Amino acid sequence: MLPSRFDYHRPETLDEALRLLAELEDAKILAGGQSLIPVMKLRFAAPAHLIDINRIPGLDGIEPSGGGLRIGALVRHNEMVSSDAVAGFPMLAAAAPQIADPIVRNLGSVGGSLAHADPAGDWGAVMLAAGAAVTLRSARGERELPIGEFLVDVFTTALEPDEILTHVTVPAAGGSSGGTYLKLERKIGDFATVGAAVQLEMSNGTIGRAGIALTGVGNTNVHATEAEASLAGAEPNEDAFAEAGRLAAAASNPVSDVRGSADYKRHVVDVFVRRGLARAAEGARAA
Amino acid sequence: MQITVTVNGAERSADVEPRLLLVHFIREVLELTGTHVGCDTTSCGACTVLLDGVPVKSCTMFGVQADGRSITSVEGLAQNGNLHPVQADGRSLTTVEGLKQDGQLDRMQEAFKEMHGLQCGFCTPAMMLVAKALLDRNPAPSNEDVRWAISGNICRCTGYMNIVKAIQAAAGASVPAQA
Numbered sequence: 001m002l003p004s005r006f007d008y009h010r011p012e013t014l015d016e017a018l019r020l021l022a023e024l025e026d027a028k029i030l031a032g033g034q035s036l037i038p039v040m041k042l043r044f045a046a047p048a049h050l051i052d053i054n055r056i057p058g059l060d061g062i063e064p065s066g067g068g069l070r071i072g073a074l075v076r077h078n079e080m081v082s083s084d085a086v087a088g089f090p091m092l093a094a095a096a097p098q099i100a101d102p103i104v105r106n107l108g109s110v111g112g113s114l115a116h117a118d119p120a121g122d123w124g125a126v127m128l129a130a131g132a133a134v135t136l137r138s139a140r141g142e143r144e145l146p147i148g149e150f151l152v153d154v155f156t157t158a159l160e161p162d163e164i165l166t167h168v169t170v171p172a173a174g175g176s177s178g179g180t181y182l183k184l185e186r187k188i189g190d191f192a193t194v195g196a197a198v199q200l201e202m203s204n205g206t207i208g209r210a211g212i213a214l215t216g217v218g219n220t221n222v223h224a225t226e227a228e229a230s231l232a233g234a235e236p237n238e239d240a241f242a243e244a245g246r247l248a249a250a251a252s253n254p255v256s257d258v259r260g261s262a263d264y265k266r267h268v269v270d271v272f273v274r275r276g277l278a279r280a281a282e283g284a285r286a287a
Numbered sequence: 288m289q290i291t292v293t294v295n296g297a298e299r300s301a302d303v304e305p306r307l308l309l310v311h312f313i314r315e316v317l318e319l320t321g322t323h324v325g326c327d328t329t330s331c332g333a334c335t336v337l338l339d340g341v342p343v344k345s346c347t348m349f350g351v352q353a354d355g356r357s358i359t360s361v362e363g364l365a366q367n368g369n370l371h372p373v374q375a376d377g378r379s380l381t382t383v384e385g386l387k388q389d390g391q392l393d394r395m396q397e398a399f400k401e402m403h404g405l406q407c408g409f410c411t412p413a414m415m416l417v418a419k420a421l422l423d424r425n426p427a428p429s430n431e432d433v434r435w436a437i438s439g440n441i442c443r444c445t446g447y448m449n450i451v452k453a454i455q456a457a458a459g460a461s462v463p464a465q466a
Contacts, residue, residue: 002306002307002308003306004306005304005305005306006305006306007305008288008305008349008351010351010354030352033347033348033349033352034329034347037308037329037347037348037349038328038329038347041308041327041328050305052351052352054352100439101332101438101439102342102417102435102436102438102439103332103335103342103343103344103417103439103440104329104344104347104439106341106342106343107343107344107347107348188438188439189330189438189439
C-alpha cells in the first residue's frame, strides 16, 4: 500500500518546524508514525506535507518535575516501559507495556499518540485519570491545556493547525497513592476492547482524589467524573468500588463491533473499574 | 530525495520518493528481499529490521526517515558479510544451508536451523532479528522474556515453541530435547 504523494520536511530545530507548520498548507507532524503512516497507507489521511520532528533536540526525555513528570512529545512507549522515573507512577508504568506490541513501542511516541486522539488509544485515558496537561507551542506562543480540553472528539484535538504538542505534564499524586491500567485486548498489538485507568490518592485511610478514565468506549477517552466524585472522602471498600464501577459503566458509551457488544463492553468497564480500584487501594496501602 | 542509509554495514544511496516505505526501499531499490511484506498493516512483524540496533516495522516507516541511519536486515546476519549469492538474490532462510558453502552463519541462524525454529520461513528473518536485538540487551532471557520479545511477530506455522527453543539455544541455554 502506498500513501498519496507528499513533500517531506525534516527541520533541525523546533522554531524551524513551527515556521514550516505556519507557512505550509495542509501539513502534518510526523513523530513515531505508528498511527499516522497506517492511516496514510489506507489514504484516510493524505496530507500535502509531512514535517518530521524526529531529529529535533529537546522533544524527548522524561524529567521529574515538582514531584510529577514532564514527558517530552517524542518519548517512545518503550522508554516509558524502562524509565525509572515512570516506575514511581504505577498507573503509567502499568499502561506502558500494554501499548501496541514491543516493536511498535520502539517508534510510537506518547505525544504522537495523544495528538492522534484515537478513542482506543491508551495514553489518553491514563492522562485523564492522572490529571495531566499538554503544552502546545506555535510561532505565536505557548499554552497549556488540561488533557480533558485537549481531547475533543474522534481523531480531533484542540491543536490549532500551527501548533505542536511539545510535552505532557503529569502532576504528583498526593498522599499515599496507587493506580493501575487494565486493558482487555484480543491479542497483543490489538486496540483495546476496553481499557480502564485508575488512580487513588489516600490519606488517613480515606480516599482523597480518585482518577478514573476509560479507553475504547466513546468518541474520546471517557473521563468518569461522577465515579471519581463518588469516591472522594469515601472509605476504600467493596461497596464504594462497586458504586464507582456502576457509575463508570453508565458514563461509557461503547458501540457493538467485532470486539464485542456494547453491553459486554459496559460490563467490562464495571468489572475493570472495581478491580482496578481494589488494586489501586492495595498499592496505596503498600506505598 | 537523495538518501544514504548504512545497510548491513555498507552505505547505500538512492534517490527515492518520500512516500516510499522503508520495506520497499529495502526490497525493491536495494533488492534485499529477505525482509518480507506480510500484513502491510503494522500487525504481523514480518518486515522487521533493526534500525540502529532496535527492531522496527519497516512497513510503517518511510525510507527517507532512515536517511543517515543504520539498518540491519536478515542479509546482515551472516558473519563477515559473506552472503551466499542466493541469499543476496533474495531468498532467505529456506536456503540457509547454502550459506555454509561461502559464508558463516550467524549463531541465531544456526540455532533456528538446529532447533527447527521455522516451517514455512516467512516470519523467520524478522524473528531472528528481534531475537538478536533481545540477546544484545539481555544475554540470558527467560522463556517469558523471549515470548514477550517476539509478541509483535506472528508465526502461523510453528506454534512458537521451537522459535523460543531456538532463541534459547542461541543464548547458550541448555534446551531439553523434548519440551
